[in-house]
Amino acid sequence: MKRNLLLTALLAASVFTGAYAQEAVDQDMVNKIREEGLNHSQVMNTAFYLTDVSGPRLSGSPELRHAQEWAMGQLKTWGMSNVALEPWGKFGKGWDVQKNYAAITVPYYHAIIAIPKAWTPSTNGPIKTDVVLLKVDTVTDLDQYKGKLKGKIVIMDTKTTLAQGLKPDLTRYTDEELDKMAKAGPEQPRGPRPGNANNFIETRRRMMAMRTAVSTFLMDEGAALILSQARGTDGTVFTTNGASYAEDAKPVLPELETSGEDYLRIVRLLKGGISVQMEADIQTKFYTDDLQGYDVVAEIPGTDKKLKDQLVMLGGHFDSWHGGTGATDNAAGSAVMMEALRILKTIGFKPKRTIRLALWTSEEQGLFGSRNYVLNHFGDPKTMTLKPEQAKVSAYYNLDNGTGKIRGIYLQGNQAAGPIFQSWLAPFKDLGASTVTIGNTGGTDHLSFDAVGIPGFQFIQEPMDYNTRTHHSNQDTYDRLSADDLKQAATIIASFVYNTSQRTDMIPRKELPKPPPAAGN
Amino acid sequence: MKRNLLLTALLAASVFTGAYAQEAVDQDMVNKIREEGLNHSQVMNTAFYLTDVSGPRLSGSPELRHAQEWAMGQLKTWGMSNVALEPWGKFGKGWDVQKNYAAITVPYYHAIIAIPKAWTPSTNGPIKTDVVLLKVDTVTDLDQYKGKLKGKIVIMDTKTTLAQGLKPDLTRYTDEELDKMAKAGPEQPRGPRPGNANNFIETRRRMMAMRTAVSTFLMDEGAALILSQARGTDGTVFTTNGASYAEDAKPVLPELETSGEDYLRIVRLLKGGISVQMEADIQTKFYTDDLQGYDVVAEIPGTDKKLKDQLVMLGGHFDSWHGGTGATDNAAGSAVMMEALRILKTIGFKPKRTIRLALWTSEEQGLFGSRNYVLNHFGDPKTMTLKPEQAKVSAYYNLDNGTGKIRGIYLQGNQAAGPIFQSWLAPFKDLGASTVTIGNTGGTDHLSFDAVGIPGFQFIQEPMDYNTRTHHSNQDTYDRLSADDLKQAATIIASFVYNTSQRTDMIPRKELPKPPPAAGN
Incomplete structure (x- = not known):
């Protein structure tokens, strides 16, 4: 019934009008939050320590631990x-880069831009050798290279050409785009993939099998180093995972994710019959003394007798990839969430419900930090076995889409939360945040909460150059952070957390998700 | 009188209409040129050898000589x-890079993107040391660093922030832009700079004096390496000259042009009180066995008894900067000009006038190759003392603005040439080339001809990503070359050269330039 009413409302242009009255917003408190967040911000200083000072925060690395220690110290100071x-x-295993050098030496000298793939090993000291072009369409094509790759650097043939810069790297949402998001209906479950799904799966399966066969072959033949082509242009290198971080991961070869320009130059030379020699010295280090993963948590304790056992949570992932310093992914979100907490503490706010910050890790490997936290505290999404604490979390707010300011919030299908958030956004219309969309957004830690029926939300952020330039790249550095955007985000989130902590009722919940079919067996 | 008539014509929307009839274009020949140039092009193969295979073609370097030898061989083969x-x-002196490695090692490891400035020396083997931030507003500020810089890496404080990617890197001309160029009037001599010109000159003078004082100080103090901030973002490093190539150049320190992101990270850390250590190994090599500069020349000899002593010249500079492989600056122009010659030879064309190609060097240091060629063959622009051969060059055509296709031609103030070029462009309207502008374009080798009264022209080319991404940068590589654009350019230039060689009269000339005042003393 309620659901039908809301569905009807969704068909109107202004989705949630008429429902504001119930959500009184304390304008005085909003003013205090705005004053502290916009005019006395520390968010850029926090971001500086998480990026420039700490370096890349790959899961399990000493750089991540350094950043965690700093963050805990700072939170205590606050x-x-x-x-x-x-x-x-x-x-x-933890892992980091200790030396990264590679250059073409024949036909002339040219130092290349490249990043070791995460969790790949070192070269056998400095090496200097020929580069061999591998042209392989089927597994049997490998035979011709038997006995020819020992100690060589190997590169794969490709038909890739580099993208041209026809569009700006950096964009912000237009009013039309936001309007479309606001008017979107609930998402429909996706049907089967159009076209021949079996073909797609079969192609993918064959590709993976091929890749494994090539890897094994190169390992057996004793190649010295693999060059793979990184996504990106202009010196920007998007990094990926190169090997397993598991304690018992099977050995792989050293592998360099090579900038598009440098990769293609080498391929063109070899295809043109011109010999290429390179020198390289890649030293990486594994850390096995502590295989645990850790989240940083911190609280502003609740003060209302009845409500202090209830929680408002906020967070974002704290780990990053290793090519840059994970500034937009996700020092930005981490710094904003820490700043939101600082704002509330600094203005002397005593919440009714307890406010808990969590800075997750291993998000990049599969949301492990938040998933396991949820498993340890709230319940198991595989069986939908819930713990008592699950019932006590009003909402979880997440930020993890770069440096762009907040333009609104994704309801993640939770229609009942719409009118509430509309009211809470109203005082921030002048800062550009007013869109509430029923739509989902995926790929990050709010999903861990959503999976066990706790309202988990991620904000709508300006796209900026997240998808074009920074997301997982060597260019994800402090330079990409927009101070004004981050201040705005921290201010709005502080206000959301404030409202959630004081609200008479908890944030309404969606129907509890059904456990996946496998759990029924 | 003629001048006034043309000026009147310029005021009309279609500038040169009515004057076409005199310039008959041999459509059959145009068709042959188009067929060879567009459908049997070798321009990308030529560009491959000039860039990927030869490497950077810095003046005086072995890589330049390699490319010159290859080009000569290819021209002979054709x-x-x-x-x-x-x-x-x-x-x-010649110079090239033999090793280029630099990395931050404290507070964590990070290999930086940087390029040695041209003609700077090697580090004293591999070095590993602290980075010192120099905050210097006046010369006396240097005193505080006395005795503290020996063996250190030095970086200068800066207030720079990096540009955001709000516009596309790559653009092509719109019809409106071309229309504006076509309708432009003759350029007026520039008046005095608005505002206080003396202040500007004084500021500049003081800045230069300051720079010299800092360099001398660092040299005297025995610093190990200077980091300077390169223009560019995203891993793109625009390179500049770091020292003199003169035989008796005074010694300078090793200097690394460092990517904006890496430079600013180090500056932020040091300003934030965080120690930074780096390791670096820069090895550069000077070549002093041959201090001469050389141009490559080649001809298709004229066959008309009366006209074969007259010349049609075409060319572009062959040298480049050292960060990339000088693909758009100016392997593109060199390959196109070689291709234009190849097209004409391949279709069996026997010109009336002699066609001469020249591939200049040391353009990047001051158009030296073309200026000296002009001085040796045609005359001295300082005194306007002309040699007999000056009277025999009908025109010189140059290409040096990247990979973009030809959209028309700059008349360089030569109004009488306008109607002629309009006629010659007419058959290429379908390829996007039809704009004739009275305007000048500068900065390259046609100026050397223009300076002694020989009609020298440069074509209007699509901007592409020349100014945003490739011009003098480490990203000026083969990947940036657009095959279709280069084929079009070679085809149109072959046609211009053909028409110039066959035309009854030579291309009309502007009034002879007056020698600069200094020459009168």
């Missing part, structure tokens, strides 16, 4: 309670 | 006459 490094379970 | 490496006078 007066937060229960600041802790909470283990969430076993992750695997 | 059947050109009088192919030669013609010395144009003394240039100075």
